[in-house]
Structure formats: C-alpha cells, structure tokens
Amino acid sequence: MAHIAFFILPAAGHVNPTLSVARELVARGHRVSYALSENYAERVLATGAEFLPYPMDQDRFLATMVPQQDSAAYTDQQEFVNMMKWMLELTRQTLPGFEAHFEDARPDVFVCDPSSFWSGHILAAKWGVPVIRSTPTYVANEHWSLHPPVDTAEEQQENPETGELFGVIAELLAEHGVDKSIGAFADEVHSGPALVYLPRAFQYAGDTFGEEVGFVGPCTSANSFHGAWEAPATGRPLALISLGTLYNKQPAFFRACVEAFADLAWDVVIAHAGGVDPAELGEVPAHVQVHEFVPQGEVLRHATLMINHGGTSTVLQAVSEGVPVICVPQMAELHATATRVEQLGVGAKILRKDISPERIRETVLAVAGDGKVRDAVARLRHEIESAGGPAAAADAIERLVAPVPAGA
Numbered sequence: 057m058a059h060i061a062f063f064i065l066p067a068a069g070h071v072n073p074t075l076s077v078a079r080e081l082v083a084r085g086h087r088v089s090y091a092l093s094e095n096y097a098e099r100v101l102a103t104g105a106e107f108l109p110y111p112m113d114q115d116r117f118l119a120t121m122v123p124q125q126d127s128a129a130y131t132d133q134q135e136f137v138n139m140m141k142w143m144l145e146l147t148r149q150t151l152p153g154f155e156a157h158f159e160d161a162r163p164d165v166f167v168c169d170p171s172s173f174w175s176g177h178i179l180a181a182k183w184g185v186p187v188i189r190s191t192p193t194y195v196a197n198e199h200w201s202l203h204p205p206v207d208t209a210e211e212q213q214e215n216p217e218t219g220e221l222f223g224v225i226a227e228l229l230a231e232h233g234v235d236k237s238i239g240a241f242a243d244e245v246h247s248g249p250a251l252v253y254l255p256r257a258f259q260y261a262g263d264t265f266g267e268e269v270g271f272v273g274p275c276t277s278a279n280s281f282h283g284a285w286e287a288p289a290t291g292r293p294l295a296l297i298s299l300g301t302l303y304n305k306q307p308a309f310f311r312a313c314v315e316a317f318a319d320l321a322w323d324v325v326i327a328h329a330g331g332v333d334p335a336e337l338g339e340v341p342a343h344v345q346v347h348e349f350v351p352q353g354e355v356l357r358h359a360t361l362m363i364n365h366g367g368t369s370t371v372l373q374a375v376s377e378g379v380p381v382i383c384v385p386q387m388a389e390l391h392a393t394a395t396r397v398e399q400l401g402v403g404a405k406i407l408r409k410d411i412s413p414e415r416i417r418e419t420v421l422a423v424a425g426d427g428k429v430r431d432a433v434a435r436l437r438h439e440i441e442s443a444g445g446p447a448a449a450a451d452a453i454e455r456l457v458a459p460v461p462a463g464a
Contacts, residue, residue, distance in 0.1 A: 057085050057086055057087060058086050058087070058164040058165065058454070058457040059086070059087045059088075059089065059161060059162070059163045059164050059165075060078075060081055060086055060087070060088050060089070060163060060164065060165050060167060060453060061088075061089045061090075061091065061158065061163035061165070061166050061167065061176065062074055062078065062088065062089065062090045062091065062092070062105075062167045062168075062190070063091045063166060063167070063168045063169065063172060063173075063175060063176030063177075064090070064091075064092060064167075064168075064169045064172060064190060065169045065171045065172035066092055066093035066095070066096065066112060066117065066172075067301075067302065068300070068301050069192055069193075069300065069302075069367050069368075069369050069370075070169055070171065070172070070190075070192050071092065071096055071099065072099075072276050072369065073190075073192050073253040073274060073275045073276055073369055074167070074190055074275070075099055075100070075102075075103050075275075076275040076276065076445070076446040077167075077251070077275055077446045077449040077450060077453075078090070078100070078103040078104075078105045079103040079104065079446065080446040080447060080449070080450040081450050081453065082103060082104035082105060083104075084450060084454075087106070087161075088103070088104070088105035088106065089105060089106045089107075089108055089158075089163065090105050090106065090107050090108060091108045091110065091150070091154055091175065091176065092107070092108070092109065092110075093109065093110060093111075093112040093114075093117075094109040094110070094111060094112070095112075095114070097109060108154065108157060110146075110149070110150045110153075112146070116142070117142070118302065120138050120139060120141075120142040136218070137218060137221065140218070140221045141221065142173075143172070143173045143174060144173075144174075144221065144224055144225065144228070146173040146175075147173045147174045147175050147178070147228065148228065150173070150175045151175045151178060151179070151232070154175050154176075154179060155179060155232075158179065162183055162185065163180075163185055164185065164186075164456075164457045164458065165185065165186050165187070165188060165453055165456045165457055166179070166180040166185055166186070166187045166188075167187075167188055167189075167190050167251070167453065168180070168187050168188075168189060168190065168245075169189070169190045169191070170189050170191065170245050170246050174228075174245070177241070177244065177245050178228070178229065178232050178234060179232075181229075181234045181236060181241070181244065182232050182233055182234055186249070186456040186458075187244070187248065187249075188248070188249040188250060188251060188452065188453055188456060189245075189246075189248065189249065189250035189251065190250075190251050191250055191251065191252045191253065192253045192368060192369055193253075193254070193368045193369075193389055193393075194252075194254070194259055194260060194368070194389070194392060195250060195252050195259065195265065195269060196246070197261070197264060197265060199261040199264040200260040200261040200264075202388050202389060202392060222238050225238055225241070226238055229241060248268065249268045249269075249270070249452065249456060250268065250269045250270065251270050251272055251449045251452060251453075252269060252270065252271045252272065253272060253273065253274050253275055253368070253369065253372075254271055254273065254274070254368060254372065254443075255271055255273045255372075255436070255439040255440050255442070255443045256271040256439070256443070257400070257436065257439040258368075258372065258396060258400070258436065258439070259271060260392070260396065270444075270448060270449065270452045271443055272443050272444050272445060272446075272448045272449045272452070273372070273439075273440045273441075273442075273443030273444065273445055273448075274368075274369055274372040274373055274376060274440065274445075275445050275446045275449060276353070276369055276373050283349075283351060284351065284354075285325075285347075285350050285351050285354050285355055287355075287358040288323045288343075290323055290343075292321055292322055292323050292343075293321075293322045293323070293360035293361070293424060294322065294323045294324070294325065294355075294358055294359050294360050294361075295317065295322055295323075295324050295325070295359065295360060295361050295362070295363060295420065296325050296327070296350075296352070296355050296356060296359045296361075296362045296363070296374075296379075297310070297313050297324065297325065297326045297327070297362070297363045297364075298326075298327040298328075298329070298352070298362070298363075298364050298365075298370070299328075299329070299331065299364065299365040299384070299386075300329065300364065300365045300367050300370060301329045301330075302365075303365050303386040303387075303390075304328055304329045304330070304331025304332070305331040305332065306331065306332070307332045307333075307336040307337065308411075309384070309408075309411055310326060310328060310332055310336075310337055311336070311337050311338060312411050312412060312413050312416055313326065313363065313413075313416060314326075314337055314338065314340055314341070314344055315413035316413040316414075316416035316417040316420065317341075317343075317344060317417070317420075318341050318344075320417065320420075322343065322360075322420075323343050323344075323345075324343060324344040324345065325345045325347065325350060325355050325359075326344065326345065326346045326347065327347050327348070327349055327350045327352070327355075328346070328347075328348060329348060329349060330348050334346050352370075352373065353373065353377070356373065356374055356377040356379050357377055359374070359377070359379045360379070360424055361379060361380055361381070361382065361420060361423060361424050362374040362379050362380075362381050362382070363381070363382045363384065363416070363420075364381060364382075364383060364384070365383070365384060365385065365386055365390055366383035366384065366385040366386070366389075366390035366391070366393040366394040366397070366405070367390065367393070368389075368393050371383065371393055371397060371402075371403075372440060375402055375433055375436050375437055375440060376437060376440050376441075378433055378434065378437055379433070380402055380403045380423050380424070380429045380430070380433050381397055381402065381403035382403055382404050382405070382406060382416075382419055382420065382423060383397050383403065383404070383405045383406075384405070384406050384407075384408060384411065385405060385407070385408075386408065400432055400436055401428060401429060401431075401432035402429065402432045402433045402436055403423055403429065403433075404419050404422070404423050406419055
C-alpha cells in the first residue's frame with residue numbers, strides 16, 4: 057500500500073476532478089491524504105481519504121486567486137504579484153505543520169496542483185519524493201500557452217514588482233534545505249508527469265505533449281454534492297444555466313437569460329451558486345427554476361443544452377452527457393475554452409459585452425437545432441470515454457511509486 061498526498065488549489069473546479077481519483081486509489085488499498093481548506097472536509101472524507109485542513113480567508117482567496125482580467129491571455133502583472141503573495145503566505149503558514157504531520161509516514165507520491173501554494177512541492181523536493189501535477193485545465197509547452205513568453209525566473213528578478221517575491225521564494229527553499237535555483241524549482245512545478253482532466257483532443261496542440269502527460273478526461277461523473285432534483289415531466293427541451301462559483305455575481309446576466317426563455321417552450325434550470333438574490337431576477341416564469349445549487353450531473357442527463365462560464369470541467373461534463381454548450385467566458389482560461397468549443401463544433405460562445413436576451417435566444421435556437429453540433433458532441437464524448445478517467449489517473453500515480461525491495 058502506498059501513501060498518496062494531494063495538495064490542490066481550494067477551488068471547486070480544481071478539487072472536484074481529483075475526488076474520483078482519490079476514491080479509486082482508496083479502493084485499490086492505498087492511503088490517501090488531502091491538504092485542503094476546511095470547507096472541503098465533507099467532500100474529501102466521502103472518498104475515504106484522510107483530511108488535513110488548514111484555515112483560509114475565503115474572501116481574500118476569491119479576491120486574490122480569481123483572475124478578473126477579461127481577456128484572451130494572462131497579461132496583468134499586478135494579478136500575478138497578488139497571486140504570488142497569497143501562495144507564499146499560505147506556504148509559510150502551512151508548511152511546518154504538514155512537515156511534522158508527514159515526518160513519520162512520508163508520502164510515496166505527491167499530487168500537486170501547479171496553481172496552488174508550494175508546500176507539497178517543497179516537501180517533495182526536500183524528501184526526494186516524486187510529484188505528479190494535477191491540472192483541471194490546459195497544460196502549456198513551447199507550442200502553446202495562455203501566458204505570453206517570459207524569461208527564466210532568475211531573469212524576472214530584475215523586474216521590481218517580482219524581484220522581492222523571488223527573493224522570498226529563494227529564502228524559503230534554503231530554509232527547508234532545497235538546494236535548487238528558483239528557475240529549477242519553477243520548472244519542476246510546471247513540468248514532468250501530469251494528470252490533465254481533459255481528453256487530448258480538447259487540449260490545444262495536444263499532439264505535441266509526450267506520454268508523461270496523461271490526458272485522462274474529466275473525472276467528475278461520480279461526484280454529487282447538492283442533493284436531489286426532479287426533472288420536469290413536460291417533455292420539452294431543457295436548458296441548464298450556471299456561471300459556476302467564482303463568476304456568478306451577475307444578476308444582469310441571469311435576468312437576460314430569464315427574459316430570453318420567457319416565451320420559449322423550454323424548461324430552464326438556473327443555478328446561481330449564491331451569486332444573486334433571486335429577487336434581483338424580477339418576475340420569473342413558471343417554467344424557469346431558480347436554485348442556489350443543483351446536482352449538475354443529474355440535470356445534465358435531462359438537458360438539451362447548457363449555458364455556462366466556459367470552465368473546462370463544466371464544459372466537458374456537459375459533453376460527457378451529450379449536451380452542447382454555450383460559453384460566456386470571463387477571463388483568459390475561459391476564453392480559451394469558449395474558443396475551443398467553437399473550433400471543435402460542440403457549441404458556441406457569447407462575449408459578456410454582447411449578452412442580451414435576443415442574442416441568448418438566437419444562439420440557443422441555433423445550437424440546439426444544428427445536427428452538426430450534435431455530431432461533434434458525439435465525437436468529443438467518445439474521446440472523453442476513451443481517455444480512461446479515474447482508473448487511468450490512478451494507474452499513472454501508481455507508476456511513480458517506488459517498488460518495495462525484495463524481502464522488505
């Protein structure tokens with residue numbers, strides 16, 4: 057039995073795909089530990105994994121780690137600096153406790169989210185333990201990236217906005233006996249073996265990544281956290297509308313959706329994740345349901361179409377159920393997904409500036425009535441089913457476990 061430790065960014069889109077993988081590892085007899093913020097305790101414990109909580113200011117996390125620049129690439133230097141500060145602070149806060157906890161039973165493999173803080177990466181480097189990246193969205197290489205080209209970490213120190221931060225990282229590595237340059241450490245965080253929760257066909261330049269990058273597809277199908285939901289018995293088409301949990305404070309968007317469907321013979325389910333007060337939506341027709349949360353997978357099994365923010369996990373969960381999507385992207389990664397949706401023909405995108413009831417209605421009817429879209433969804437659904445899911449992810453993790461010497 058191996059000991060696998062997960063260090064994941066405390067955001068639903070990053071956590072949820074890993075839960076089915078943890079459940080699979082536990083079923084195979086492995087010990088699984090999760091270092092995660094306290095609000096994910098119930099989800100983690102339901103997998104059979106051990107939970108190692110740390111306190112976190114959720115408001116600061118949302119203000120710091122959620123990109124707000126609505127563009128097709130990450131170019132906001134101040135957002136980068138703010139994220140780095142948060143990651144450093146959380147690393148300093150949590151690292152001593154995690155090191156003490158794991159000292160007598162060190163993990164055999166660390167599963168680390170490159171977008172999160174560095175406690176797992178530093179312990180892995182200090183102890184010589186292999187790391188596999190956990191990535192719910194696109195990976196980058198020399199052929200494709202959401203980030204504009206940058207120099208090495210050492211050269212970036214010349215930038216006054218980042219130089220101090222890189223100095224603190226160097227001190228942190230030295231304090232914990234990690235004899236690596238900042239550049240070498242950064243390379244390790246963002247390279248090597250990886251679990252990518254996409255099918256290879258959805259990744260930009262997917263054929264340029266080697267076998268060490270495992271495109272295992274979305275692993276969210278076994279996860280349900282939000283109770284029961286009963287499908288309408290009308291037999292009409294059904295639209296699910298959600299902007300996820302991070303970009304959901306948009307009452308004008310949800311009002312436009314209500315108006316778009318007001319006179320259509322559709323059933324509609326809106327899940328606003330607490331982002332709006334239902335009273336802000338005005339008069340809501342009887343065929344439009346408004347919920348804080350719904351069991352998304354269950355609703356998708358009855359859906360004709362989904363309107364969402366362009367999160368990769370959300371889009372691929374919809375396609376996994378044979379449902380085309382309309383994406384309303386909010387930042388660079390979501391723009392990339394919305395564009396990929398159009399390129400692969402599995403739906404459409406509407407920019408936030410173009411949102412109106414008329415545009416939503418027009419796009420819904422066009423996508424829902426297009427046989428080519430349905431065919432494209434079927435093709436991508438097959439790619440997802442062939443990617444291997446949680447079992448393939450667990451296989452990749454097990455390959456990194458050092459064999460036990462004979463007679464040990």
